[in-house]
Amino acid sequence: MKNFIKTFLVLLFCFSLLSTISFAGDLELIGAGATFPYPLYSKMFNEYHKQFGIKVNYQAIGSGGGIRQLLSKVVDFGASDAFVSDEELKKFTSPIVHIPMTAGAVVLTYNLPGNPKLKFTPSLISNIFLGKIVNWNDPEIKKVNPGINLPDLKIAVVHRSDGSGTTFIFTDYLSKVSKAWKNVVGRGKSVNWPAGLGAKGNPGVAGLIKQIPGSIGYVELIYALSNNMPYGDIKNKKGNFITPSIKTVSLASNTELPDDMRVSLTDTDSDYGYPISGFTWILVYRDLANGGLSRKKAKALVKLLWWMTHEGQKYAKGLHYAPLSKKAQEKAEKIIKSITYRGEKLVK
Amino acid sequence: MRKDRFFKMVLWVSGILFTLIILSILIYLFKGSYLSIKTFGLKFLVNKIWDPVNEQFGLLPFVVGTLLTSIISLLLALPFSLSLAILLGVFYKKGFLNKFLSYATELLAGIPSVIYGFWGLFFLVPIMRKIEIKLGILPYGVGILTASLILSIMIIPYISLISKEVINMVPQDLIEAGYSLGATNWEVIKKVIIPYSRSGIFAGVLLGFGRAFGETMAVTMVIGNSNFLPKNIFSPSNTMASVIANEFTEAVKDIHLSSLIQIGLWLFLLSIFINFIGEIVINKMKVKGEK
Amino acid sequence: MKMNKRLFKDFLFKKIVILFSIITLIPLFLILFIIVKNGVSAINIDFFTKLPKPPGEKGGGILNAIVGSIFLVIIASILAIPFGVTVGIFLSEVKNKFTETLKVLVDVLQGVPSIVIGIVAYIWIVKPLKSFSALSGGVALGLMMLPIIIKSTQEALYLIPFSLREASFALGTNYTKTILKVILPAGLSGIASGILLGIMRIIGETAPLLFTAFGNSFLNLNPAKPVDALPLVIFNYAMSPYPEWHKIAWGAAFILILLIFILNIIVRKVIKRWKVQF
Numbered sequence: 001m002k003n004f005i006k007t008f009l010v011l012l013f014c015f016s017l018l019s020t021i022s023f024a025g026d027l028e029l030i031g032a033g034a035t036f037p038y039p040l041y042s043k044m045f046n047e048y049h050k051q052f053g054i055k056v057n058y059q060a061i062g063s064g065g066g067i068r069q070l071l072s073k074v075v076d077f078g079a080s081d082a083f084v085s086d087e088e089l090k091k092f093t094s095p096i097v098h099i100p101m102t103a104g105a106v107v108l109t110y111n112l113p114g115n116p117k118l119k120f121t122p123s124l125i126s127n128i129f130l131g132k133i134v135n136w137n138d139p140e141i142k143k144v145n146p147g148i149n150l151p152d153l154k155i156a157v158v159h160r161s162d163g164s165g166t167t168f169i170f171t172d173y174l175s176k177v178s179k180a181w182k183n184v185v186g187r188g189k190s191v192n193w194p195a196g197l198g199a200k201g202n203p204g205v206a207g208l209i210k211q212i213p214g215s216i217g218y219v220e221l222i223y224a225l226s227n228n229m230p231y232g233d234i235k236n237k238k239g240n241f242i243t244p245s246i247k248t249v250s251l252a253s254n255t256e257l258p259d260d261m262r263v264s265l266t267d268t269d270s271d272y273g274y275p276i277s278g279f280t281w282i283l284v285y286r287d288l289a290n291g292g293l294s295r296k297k298a299k300a301l302v303k304l305l306w307w308m309t310h311e312g313q314k315y316a317k318g319l320h321y322a323p324l325s326k327k328a329q330e331k332a333e334k335i336i337k338s339i340t341y342r343g344e345k346l347v348k
Numbered sequence: 349m350r351k352d353r354f355f356k357m358v359l360w361v362s363g364i365l366f367t368l369i370i371l372s373i374l375i376y377l378f379k380g381s382y383l384s385i386k387t388f389g390l391k392f393l394v395n396k397i398w399d400p401v402n403e404q405f406g407l408l409p410f411v412v413g414t415l416l417t418s419i420i421s422l423l424l425a426l427p428f429s430l431s432l433a434i435l436l437g438v439f440y441k442k443g444f445l446n447k448f449l450s451y452a453t454e455l456l457a458g459i460p461s462v463i464y465g466f467w468g469l470f471f472l473v474p475i476m477r478k479i480e481i482k483l484g485i486l487p488y489g490v491g492i493l494t495a496s497l498i499l500s501i502m503i504i505p506y507i508s509l510i511s512k513e514v515i516n517m518v519p520q521d522l523i524e525a526g527y528s529l530g531a532t533n534w535e536v537i538k539k540v541i542i543p544y545s546r547s548g549i550f551a552g553v554l555l556g557f558g559r560a561f562g563e564t565m566a567v568t569m570v571i572g573n574s575n576f577l578p579k580n581i582f583s584p585s586n587t588m589a590s591v592i593a594n595e596f597t598e599a600v601k602d603i604h605l606s607s608l609i610q611i612g613l614w615l616f617l618l619s620i621f622i623n624f625i626g627e628i629v630i631n632k633m634k635v636k637g638e639k
Numbered sequence: 640m641k642m643n644k645r646l647f648k649d650f651l652f653k654k655i656v657i658l659f660s661i662i663t664l665i666p667l668f669l670i671l672f673i674i675v676k677n678g679v680s681a682i683n684i685d686f687f688t689k690l691p692k693p694p695g696e697k698g699g700g701i702l703n704a705i706v707g708s709i710f711l712v713i714i715a716s717i718l719a720i721p722f723g724v725t726v727g728i729f730l731s732e733v734k735n736k737f738t739e740t741l742k743v744l745v746d747v748l749q750g751v752p753s754i755v756i757g758i759v760a761y762i763w764i765v766k767p768l769k770s771f772s773a774l775s776g777g778v779a780l781g782l783m784m785l786p787i788i789i790k791s792t793q794e795a796l797y798l799i800p801f802s803l804r805e806a807s808f809a810l811g812t813n814y815t816k817t818i819l820k821v822i823l824p825a826g827l828s829g830i831a832s833g834i835l836l837g838i839m840r841i842i843g844e845t846a847p848l849l850f851t852a853f854g855n856s857f858l859n860l861n862p863a864k865p866v867d868a869l870p871l872v873i874f875n876y877a878m879s880p881y882p883e884w885h886k887i888a889w890g891a892a893f894i895l896i897l898l899i900f901i902l903n904i905i906v907r908k909v910i911k912r913w914k915v916q917f
Contacts, residue, residue: 028859028864030771030865032597039693039694042856045856046693055857057854057857057859057864057865059854059855063598064598068597068598068605071600073769074770088600091602154486156486156487163598188400189598189600190401192397192399192402197573198572198573198584200878201878203881207878211477211489212487213481213487214486214487226881227881351813354815355819356814358725359729359733360729362725362726363730363738366722366741366744366785366789367741367744373751376762427659428659431660435657455667455903456666459667459843459896459899460842460843460844460845462870462877463674466874466877466888467669467673467674470877504663508663532649533652555750558750564753564845565845565846569877569878589752589846592754593846596757596849597849612754615752616751619751622750623747623750624743627743627746
C-alpha cells in the first residue's frame with residue numbers, strides 16, 4: 001500500500017518533469033476574442049497547423065474579452081469585430097494595430113411559425129429593440145410585410161450578454177438610423193438593453209432564438225446560415241431592401257478606407273450594399289516586444305498574419321465570409337509590414 | 349530530538365502558510381476591488397443600474413437575483429430534504445433502502461454543476477417554455493424559476509445529509525422514552541426529534557443556502573443573463589456569481605473589472621459569514637448532544 | 640376513534656415521507672438517463688484519440704480535454720496533497736487557539752464559491768505570468784481540493800487510538816517516526832479516500848477554469864500554456880448552436896459522470912478494504 005503511494009508519487013513527478021522539458025520548446029500562439037470569425041479562424045488555424053506545424057490556440061470569448069486580454073498582455077493577439085475606440089486606445093501602454101481579416105454581416109434572425117421571409121425598415125428594427133413594438137401582429141410590421149400572415153405572438157428580444165463586436169456593429173447601425181436609439185441606448189460592445197434577454201456569444205443567441213417561438217435577435221450571417229435560420233431583408237440608406245450575403249457585404253465595404261483600417265461599414269452610401277456590415281480585425285501590438293512576445297513568437301505571429309490575409313483568404317467564401325477586397329488587402333499588407341520587434345522590421 | 353523539532357516546525361509552517369493563503373485571498377480581492385470601492389463607495393450596494401457603457405455599476409440587481417434564486421430553491425428543497433432525512437434517520441436506519449437512497453443522494457451531490465446546467469438547458473428549459481406559453485408569459489424558458497429548480501435539485505443532498513446526521517445525534521433514550529409512552533412515529537418526530545435537532549437542521553439549511561448563492565455554472569447556463577432588476581420569478585436575471593462568470597474575461601475598462609472583483613469580495617465575505625453562523629449553531633448542537 | 644386518527648396521521652405521514660423521498664430521486668434518474676442516452680452514441684475510438692474538428696466538419700474527438708483534465712488534476716494534486724496532509728497532521732497533533740482558528744479557516748475556504756477561487760487564481764498566476772495556463776487552473780483546483788484533504792487527514796488521524804502511539808513511544812521510537820511511520824500509515828485509508836473525494840470534486844469544476852486554464856483545441860502538456868478540460872468542453876459545446884457539438888458535449892458529460900462514478904466506487908469498496916482495524 002505504502003509502496004503503491006510511493007510509486008504513484010514518483011510517477012507523478014516524472015510525468016510532470018517530462019512534460020515540462022519535452023514541450024517547453026514547442027511554439028504555440030495564443031489568441032482570444034470575437035466569436036463571429038471563430039468558424040473561419042478555427043478552419044484557418046487547423047490548416048496552418050497541418051502546413052507549418054505551429055499551434056494557434058484561439059478561444060472565442062467575445063470581442064471585449066479579446067481587447068481586455070490583449071491589454072493585460074495575457075494573449076499574443078486579440079480579435080475583435082469592433083475597432084478599439086480612441087478612449088480605449090489611450091489605455092494601451094504601447095500602440096496597437098488593427099489588421100482586417102474578413103468582412104461580415106449582422107443579420108436579424110427570428111423564430112416564427114413557418115419562418116416567412118420578412119422585411120425590416122430602420123425604424124421598425126429600433127422600435128422592436130427599444131421594446132416599443134411588442135407583438136408580431138403590430139400594424140407597423142404588417143405595413144412593411146404585406147401579405148404575410150403574422151401571428152398574435154409576443155416578441156422576445158434576444159441580445160448578447162457579453163461584450164461583443166456584433167453588438168457594436170448592430171448598435172452602431174441603430175445609432176446612425178435612429179435618434180431615439182442614440183439618445184436612449186447608444187452604441188458599444190455591451191449596452192444597457194431596454195428589452196429582452198441576453199445570451200453569451202453568437203452561438204448562444206442563435207441557440208436561444210432556435211428555442212424560443214416569437215423571438216428575434218441579431219447574429220452574424222454565418223451563424224444564421226449554418227443553423228438554417230431565417231433572416232430579414234433590410235432597407236438601406238438608398239431605400240433598397242437588401243438581402244445579406246457575401247456580395248452585398250462586399251458592396252457595402254466599397255467605400256473610402258483609412259490607413260489604420262478602423263472604419264465602420266454600417267449604413268454606407270452604397271446603392272446595393274447591406275447596411276449592417278463590418279470588418280473583423282486581429283489586434284496586435286505594433287512593437288511585439290511590448291506585448292511580451294519572444295522574438296521567435298513575434299516572427300511566427302507576423303508570418304501567420306501574412307498567411308491569413310493572403311493564402312488563408314481562400315477558406316473564407318466556403319464558410320460564408322466575405323474575403324478582403326484588393327484594396328483592403330493592400331492596406332492590411334502595409335499594416336503588417338509596419339509591425340516591429342524592438343524597433344526592427346519583421347517583414348521586408 | 350533535533351529531528352522532532354524540525355518536524356514540528358514543518359507542521360507549524362504549514363499551518364501559518366495556510367492562514368497566509370486565506371489572508372492573501374482577502375487582501376488581493378480587496379486590492380482588486382479598491383478602484384471600484386473608492387469610486388462608488390457604499391452606493392455600489394444599492395445602485396440598481398449595471399451599465400458597462402456609461403460606467404455605472406451597482407450590485408442591487410444581482411443581490412436580488414441571488415437572493416430570489418437561493419430562497420426559492422431552499423423553499424423547494426426543504427420538504428424533500430427533510431423527508432429524505434427522516435426516512436434515512438428514523439424509518440429506515442438500516443437495510444437496502446437506506447443504502448440505496450444514501451448512495452443515490454451521494455451521487456446526486458457528486459454530479460458536477462456544469463452537467464446540471466447542461467441538463468437544465470436541454471431538458472428543463474423546454475418544459476418551462478411550454479408552461480410559460482400556457483400561462484401566456486414570454487416563453488424565455490430560462491430565468492429565475494428555472495435556475496431555482498436546478499439549484500434546489502443541487503442542494504437537496506446537502507441539506508438532507510446534514511439533517512440526517514443531526515437526527516442521528518438525537519439521544520436514543522429520548523426517542524425510546526417517546527415510544528414507550530405510546531407515541532407514534534409522527535409524534536416522536538414532531539415532539540422529540542424536530543425540536544431537538546431544530547438548530548442543526550437550520551445549520552444544514554444555512555449551508556445549503558451557502559452552496560446555492562455561490563453556485564455558478566448551472567445558474568449561468570439557465571438564468572438568462574439580464575442585468576436588470578427582475579420583474580417576476582419568470583424574468584431572466586443574473587446572480588452575483590453568474591455575472592462574474594459572464595463578464596470577467598471581457599471587462600475592458602478597469603472600473604468594470606474592479607467592480608466584478610468587488611462582487612467576488614462580497615461573495616467571499618458572505619460565505620465567511622454564513623460559515624460562521626453555521627459553525628456556531630452546529631457547535632452548540634454538539635455540546636447539547638454530548639450532555 | 641381518537642386512536643385511529645392518530646394512527647392514520649402516522650400512516651399518512653410515513654407515506655408522504657416516502658413519496659417525497661422518491662420524488663427527490665426522479666431528477667437523478669432523469670439526468671443519468673438523458674446523459675447515457677445521448678452520451679453513449681457520441682462515443683467511439685476517435686472520441687478518445689482525436690482532436691476536435693472545426694465547426695461543420697464531421698468527426699473529431701476530445702483527446703485534448705481528456706488529457707487536459709488529467710493534467711490539471713495532477714498539478715492540483717502535487718500542490719494540494721503534501722501541503723494538505725501536513726496541515727491535517729498539524730491540526731490533529733497541536734491543540735491551541737491558533738489551530739482552532741485554523742479549523743474555521745479551513746471551513747471558510749471550503750465555503751468560498753468556486754468562481755471567487757477563479758478570480759484569485761487569475762490575480763495570483765495569470766496576471767503576473769502574463770498567460771492563461773494549466774498552472775493557474777491547477778492552482779485554482781488545488782485550492783478547492785485543499786480543505787477536503789486537510790479535513791479527511793485530520794479526521795482519519797483523530798480516529799486512531801492513543802494506545803498505538805504509546806506503544807510506539809514505548810519501543811523508543813521518536814516523535815517524528817511515530818507520526819510518519821505509525822500514525823500516518825494507520826490513517827492512510829481515510830486520507831486516501833479524502834484525496835479521491837477531492838479529485839471527485841475538482842474534476843467537474845468549471846467556473847474556476849474559465850479564466851485560468853482557458854481552453855485549448857490542441858494537445859498541451861506545458862504547465863505554462865492553456866489547456867482544455869472536460870467540464871470546459873461541456874460548457875463551451877453545450878452553449879454552441881451546432882448539433883454535432885452538442886453531441887460531443889453529451890459524450891464528454893457521460894465520460895465525466897463515469898469517472899466520478901468509478902472514483903465513488905473506489906472510495907466505497909477498495910479503500911474500505913485497506914482500512915486498519917483496531
